Amino acid sequence: MPGIRLERLEKRFGEQTVLHALDLVVDEGSFTVLVGPSGCGKTTTLRLIAGLETPTAGRIHIGDRDVTGLEPRARNVAMVFQNYALYPHMTVYDNMAFGLRARRVPEAEIRARIRRVAAMLGLEALLDRRPRQLSGGQQQRVAIGRAIVREPDVFLFDEPLSNLDAELRVAMRGELRRLQRRLGVTTLYVTHDQEEAMTLGDRIAVMEGGRLRQYGTPREIYFRPADLVVARFVGSPAMNLIEGTLGPDGFRASDLELPTLRGPAGPVVLGIRPDDIHPFREGRGLVGPLAARVELVELLGPRAVLTLRLGGRELTAVMAEAEVRDLGEGAGLALGLDPARLHLFDARSGRRLPDPAPVSAAAG
Amino acid sequence: MPRPATLLTGLVVLLALASVLFPFLWIALASLRPPHLVARPDLLWVAPDPANWRAVLFESDVPRYILNSLLVGTVTVAVALLVGAPAAYSLSRWRTGGAGTRFAILAAEMMPPAVVIVPLFLILWHLQLTNSLVAVVLAHLTFVLPVVTWFLVGFVDDLPRELEEQAMIDGHTRFTAFLRVVLPAIRPGIGAAAVFGFVLSWNDMFYALVLTGGASRTLPVAIAGYWTFRGIEMGKMAAAILVAVVPVTLAAFFLQKHLVRGLGGGAVKT
Numbered sequence: 353m354p355g356i357r358l359e360r361l362e363k364r365f366g367e368q369t370v371l372h373a374l375d376l377v378v379d380e381g382s383f384t385v386l387v388g389p390s391g392c393g394k395t396t397t398l399r400l401i402a403g404l405e406t407p408t409a410g411r412i413h414i415g416d417r418d419v420t421g422l423e424p425r426a427r428n429v430a431m432v433f434q435n436y437a438l439y440p441h442m443t444v445y446d447n448m449a450f451g452l453r454a455r456r457v458p459e460a461e462i463r464a465r466i467r468r469v470a471a472m473l474g475l476e477a478l479l480d481r482r483p484r485q486l487s488g489g490q491q492q493r494v495a496i497g498r499a500i501v502r503e504p505d506v507f508l509f510d511e512p513l514s515n516l517d518a519e520l521r522v523a524m525r526g527e528l529r530r531l532q533r534r535l536g537v538t539t540l541y542v543t544h545d546q547e548e549a550m551t552l553g554d555r556i557a558v559m560e561g562g563r564l565r566q567y568g569t570p571r572e573i574y575f576r577p578a579d580l581v582v583a584r585f586v587g588s589p590a591m592n593l594i595e596g597t598l599g600p601d602g603f604r605a606s607d608l609e610l611p612t613l614r615g616p617a618g619p620v621v622l623g624i625r626p627d628d629i630h631p632f633r634e635g636r637g638l639v640g641p642l643a644a645r646v647e648l649v650e651l652l653g654p655r656a657v658l659t660l661r662l663g664g665r666e667l668t669a670v671m672a673e674a675e676v677r678d679l680g681e682g683a684g685l686a687l688g689l690d691p692a693r694l695h696l697f698d699a700r701s702g703r704r705l706p707d708p709a710p711v712s713a714a715a716g
Numbered sequence: 717m718p719r720p721a722t723l724l725t726g727l728v729v730l731l732a733l734a735s736v737l738f739p740f741l742w743i744a745l746a747s748l749r750p751p752h753l754v755a756r757p758d759l760l761w762v763a764p765d766p767a768n769w770r771a772v773l774f775e776s777d778v779p780r781y782i783l784n785s786l787l788v789g790t791v792t793v794a795v796a797l798l799v800g801a802p803a804a805y806s807l808s809r810w811r812t813g814g815a816g817t818r819f820a821i822l823a824a825e826m827m828p829p830a831v832v833i834v835p836l837f838l839i840l841w842h843l844q845l846t847n848s849l850v851a852v853v854l855a856h857l858t859f860v861l862p863v864v865t866w867f868l869v870g871f872v873d874d875l876p877r878e879l880e881e882q883a884m885i886d887g888h889t890r891f892t893a894f895l896r897v898v899l900p901a902i903r904p905g906i907g908a909a910a911v912f913g914f915v916l917s918w919n920d921m922f923y924a925l926v927l928t929g930g931a932s933r934t935l936p937v938a939i940a941g942y943w944t945f946r947g948i949e950m951g952k953m954a955a956a957i958l959v960a961v962v963p964v965t966l967a968a969f970f971l972q973k974h975l976v977r978g979l980g981g982g983a984v985k986t
Contacts, residue, residue: 404881424884431885437878441900450896454887502886 354415354505355380355538356401361410363396370396371562373410378555381536383529385553387543389585393562394542398508401540403427414505425454430499431508434515436491438483438498445479448498469501472531489520496528500535507532509541513548525551546586550574558582575693580702583623583695589657589668592629594622595699603696607663610639610689615696615705623695626657629669630688638688646683649676660685740961747954754950768951778956780931781938785960788849788924788934789917792856793910796864801906804868805894809877818869825862829922832858837926847929855923860913867912871905872898911967918964935960 356378363371371393378384386394399405401412403424412420419427430451439447445466452462470476473493483491492512499507512528513521529552532539543549549556550570558565558573558581566578577583583591596605598620603613605622613622632641644667648659656676658669669687679685696705746754748764756762772778806812813820836855837846845851879901883893899906921936928937939960942953 402881402885404884423889424881425887425889427885429885431882433878433882435876435878437876437882439879439883439897439901441903450883451886454883454892 354417355382356506356540357413358397358401359411359413361397361400361412362408363393363400363405364408369562371400371407374564376557376564376567378538378540381538382554383532383539383541383552385541385543385549385556386559387546387549387553387556387585388559388565390544392559394544394559395510397559398431398510398540398542401427401506402429402431402508427506428504429506429508430502430504431510432495432499432512434511436483436495436512436515438491438494440483443480443482444475444486444494447483447494448501451498451502465501465503466497469497472500473497488516489524492516492524496531500531505538507537507539507541509539511543512541514543514545521548528552547588550586558585560585576704577623577695578704580621580623580697583697587625589626589670591695592624592626592667594624594665596620596622598696607665608642612639612691613694613696619699620705621697621699621702623697624667624689625693625695626668626670628690628693629660629667630671630690631675632686632688636688637691639691639694640688641686642689644685644687646679646681646685648681649679660687662687743954743957746950747958749951751949751951754954768955772952772955772959776952777931778935778938778959781933781935782959784849784933785918785935788852788856789914791849791853792860792917793864793913795853795857796861796913797906797910800861800864800909801868801899801902802894803865804872805898807865807869808872818866821862821866821869825859825866827859829859833923833926836923840927846927847932849928849932851927852920852924852932852934855927856917856920860916863916864909864913867909868902868905871902875901908971911971915964915967915971918960 356376358374358376361371361374361376362369370391374393374397376397386397388394396405400407401414403419403422403426407420410420411418414427414429439450442450448466448469449462452465457465466479467476470479473496475490475493475497478486478490478494483494486494492515495512509528513524516524525548541552543552550573553570555567555569556573557567560581566573566582568576568578573582573586577586577591580593583593594605594608596603596608597618598604598613598615599617602609602611603620603622604610610622630636630638632638642662644660644662646658647661647666650657650659651673654673655670656673658671658676658679660667660669667687692707694707696707697703698705742757745762747768748766749756749762750765750767753759753762803812807817807821811817832855836858840846840851840854845854875898879897880890880893883897884890888896919936920934921940924934924937925940928934933941935956939953939956942949942956
């Protein structure tokens with residue numbers, strides 16, 4: 353299975369540059385997710401690879417073929433659109449056969465392939481129906497089936513799950529992942545949903561403002577965000593970000609001092625994931641205690657989201673239900689931070705700084 | 717006992733219906749009366765006389781004019797679709813010619829025929845095409861083509877462009893995707909546009925009257941021809957009118973659903 357290689361890929365619409373010299377290698381057989389807020393260039397990237405847009409500059413390779421100047425039909429990719437783009441005047445069978453007929457695949461083989469894919473996706477009973485007679489979830493399956501039956505070099509997915517309701521979305525997510533594993537076809541998947549990106553991707557490319565911000569595994573993206581943009585975008589609830597300065601006596605913000613943090617001196621932003629804020633306990637190696645006040649407790653079952661006030665700022669924390677059982681709103685709470693999980697970013701460039709590992713975990 | 721408001725509504729509808737349908741009734745009755753009794757509305761019942769119908773259908777050139785009208789309408793619609801469907805696609809997808817084009821098409825559709833007829837006549841005369849059905853087709857295209865194009869733009873607008881893109885990824889060129897996916901997907905619109913365009917052509921008298929004569933006349937011109945210098949042959953005219961009205965009525969019946977949608981230019985999603 354060929355991979356995809358983008359070289360200095362650029363796209364301008366008139367005056368507006370929507371994609372700045374993107375370099376990206378999608379590994380053979382991998383499930384790679386392009387994620388970012390709307391307008392970040394992710395859909396444009398996908399459309400460029402499909403050949404639906406012409407790049408202003410740069411090259412696109414699929415396997416060892418340079419497909420930059422090829423028409424969409426010559427690229428041997430399959431795409432699933434957000435609105436599924438099922439041909440309304442054709443039955444499910446004809447929808448799936450359409451691309452194969454265009455490529456002059458013999459009818460007998462078309463029938464065999466469709467039968468196989470229909471069985472894989474549970475579409476056997478629907479083959480004679482028209483798209484408008486199907487539910488949203490069924491239409492989605494047909495769109496995916498139509499892509500699979502083509503046996504393309506590459507799957508391109510453009511937010512295929514966003515028109516489904518929440519429950520179905522989660523179910524389809526798992527199914528897509530299993531299907532892709534089974535078929536081993538290189539897959540590029542666009543979404544604005546960071547949770548979807550985290551659960552689906554072997555690798556995630558976080559884009560913003562037409563630029564690639566970080567490209568890595570879900571773990572790398574979550575635990576070592578490369579810059580503030582990625583840090584803000586990934587994770588729910590969002591990472592707490594505190595502006596301050598780093599000096600010889602550690603991190604200082606208007607109402608927070610963490611003397612044990614070390615790093616290059618200058619203005620920085622400290623990032624703390626809500627999951628890394630705990631009730632302070634001695635002997636656990638936590639940084640603290642920091643005196644905070646509970647403003648709001650939102651119970652999610654086994655876990656609770658806390659809105660805390662620390663001096664003049666608001667922090668979001670996620671704790672186990674057992675830890676907050678006795679906390680009412682307005683209660684005081686001593687916080688401890690997991691020192692190995694703190695993130696420091698340069699306040700000017702937004703880039704990640706070397707890990708702010710404290711000189712001594714026990715100190716503070 | 718219906719409520720007074722319902723009763724009033726019913727009464728108004730009845731009045732409206734009567735005012736629309738009464739002329740048809742009158743024409744239908746007139747077509748079945750001998751000439752000297754046509755202008756006698758005081759006689760409510762006259763024994764039906766098929767003489768007018770026989771004269772119109774078997775002893776006149778009316779069948780030929782019907783054929784002429786059918787031919788003109790069919791060719792006009794065929795050309796209008798052949799040109800209008802790709803034009804509509806282009807207008808919808810690329811705003812070809814800028815924002816002004818759609819307006820220009822609508823304006824062309826609404827232009828009074830009197831504005832066009834003189835230059836058109838001169839051009840056709842120089843081309844030695846007057847007194848021919850070709851002339852009528854060309855004249856009818858001046859209003860049928862804009863109508864058909866305008867109509868189809870709305871349908872293409874409603875069609876997600878991902879459909880063609882999918883077809884292009886699936887192995888088609890832009891053009892074959894248009895043929896294999898866009899055209900079939902807007903088939904209801906094409907059908908409605910064709911019927912609507914045909915009716916416009918079928919009903920036209922102005923252009924046909926100016927541009928044709930003798931054997932190349934169309935049905936409306938032939939109907940007007942019963943208004944002779946010796947008087948109006950009301951009975952035969954009535955029979956010919958009914959012949960002209962039947963296909964239009966059928967068309968209206970099939971069109972009612974699509975017409976609103978097409979004229980809305982796709983502005984209202986159904």
